[in-house]
Amino acid sequence: MNSKKYFDEVARKWDEMQQSFFSEEVREKAFSIAGVKAGEIAADIGAGTGFVTEGLMQKGLEVIAVDQSEAMLDEMRKKFADAKGVEYRTGEAEKLPIQDDSVDYAFANMYLHHVELPLDAIKEMARILKPGGRLVITDMDEHKFDFLIKEHHDRWMGFKREDVKKWFSEAGFKDIVIDCVGECCAQSGLKEEYAEVSIFVASGVK
Numbered sequence: 158m159n160s161k162k163y164f165d166e167v168a169r170k171w172d173e174m175q176q177s178f179f180s181e182e183v184r185e186k187a188f189s190i191a192g193v194k195a196g197e198i199a200a201d202i203g204a205g206t207g208f209v210t211e212g213l214m215q216k217g218l219e220v221i222a223v224d225q226s227e228a229m230l231d232e233m234r235k236k237f238a239d240a241k242g243v244e245y246r247t248g249e250a251e252k253l254p255i256q257d258d259s260v261d262y263a264f265a266n267m268y269l270h271h272v273e274l275p276l277d278a279i280k281e282m283a284r285i286l287k288p289g290g291r292l293v294i295t296d297m298d299e300h301k302f303d304f305l306i307k308e309h310h311d312r313w314m315g316f317k318r319e320d321v322k323k324w325f326s327e328a329g330f331k332d333i334v335i336d337c338v339g340e341c342c343a344q345s346g347l348k349e350e351y352a353e354v355s356i357f358v359a360s361g362v363k
Contacts, residue, residue: 179267179342183356184212186338187264187293190360193218197261200285202253203268207233213264214240221255223248250278255285262286265294267342270313275321280328286363292330293360294321297342302352321359330361 187209193199195217201209204222206229213220219242224230230245237243248254250272263282272278282292297315305311318335325333338356 179340179356181212182340183295183338184209184264184266186358187266187295188212188216190334190336190358191262191264191291191293193262198259199262199264200253200255200260200282202250202263202265202282203271204233205229207236209264209266210243211237214242218242218262220244221246221260223253223255225249250274251281253281253285257284258287260285260287261290263290263292265292265296267296269294269296269321270311270315273312275313275316276324276327279324283328283330283363288363290363291360292325292363293358295338295356295358296321297354298357300352300354302350302354304350305352315354316357318357318359321357325359325361328361330363333359333361335359 193213193216198219198221199213201213201220201222204210204224207222210220210222210233214237221244222230222233223246225247227247230247234245246254251274263286265282269275269278279292286292299315299317301314303314306314322333322335336358338358341353341355343353
């Protein structure tokens with residue numbers, strides 16, 4: 158099973174699952190670092206069922222929500238049926254369905270460890286940002302819980318922060334900062350396994 162099929166299958170219960178992984182403090186930390194402002198445009202990459210999108214809409218931003226799973230986007234459409242200011246687009250990490258230099262912010266929460274080529278994904282998020290726009294990625298630090306590969310179809314067992322900083326630099330970002338969110342991502346396995354992994358937040362300006 159690939160990650161797209163996995164997310165298609167869990168879409169209906171993803172909100173419940175995600176609540177057990179981490180709290181809203183993760184997105185609030187990302188928004189604080191980005192300095193989001195009402196009326197501006199943000200892309201939520203790997204949007205899932207709208208964890209980040211929901212917070213951005215609450216702060217008055219327009220959002221382009223992108224995910225490879227149409228089932229996830231369908232769940233988000235139902236949840237935000239009466240909401241204005243959000244567009245739903247199906248797309249892949251290597252080819253985002255967003256024009257060059259068109260958004261003020263790009264957010265990617267727990268997305269990078271699902272992509273095949275993290276540097277290429279970061280370069281693609283750089284492409285869609287306006288000059289001076291900010292990318293903020295929240296994801297897991299490097300870990301050794303291999304059941305997450307098998308059961309959650311992660312491609313990467315988290316990341317070394319120095320690697321993430323290097324990728325940001327190679328993608329042309331400046332003012333790069335990587336810090337702790339102050340929270341862990343907690344996930345249980347099918348065989349009574351349990352993972353608790355610290356979450357980092359990485360940001361850079363195009």
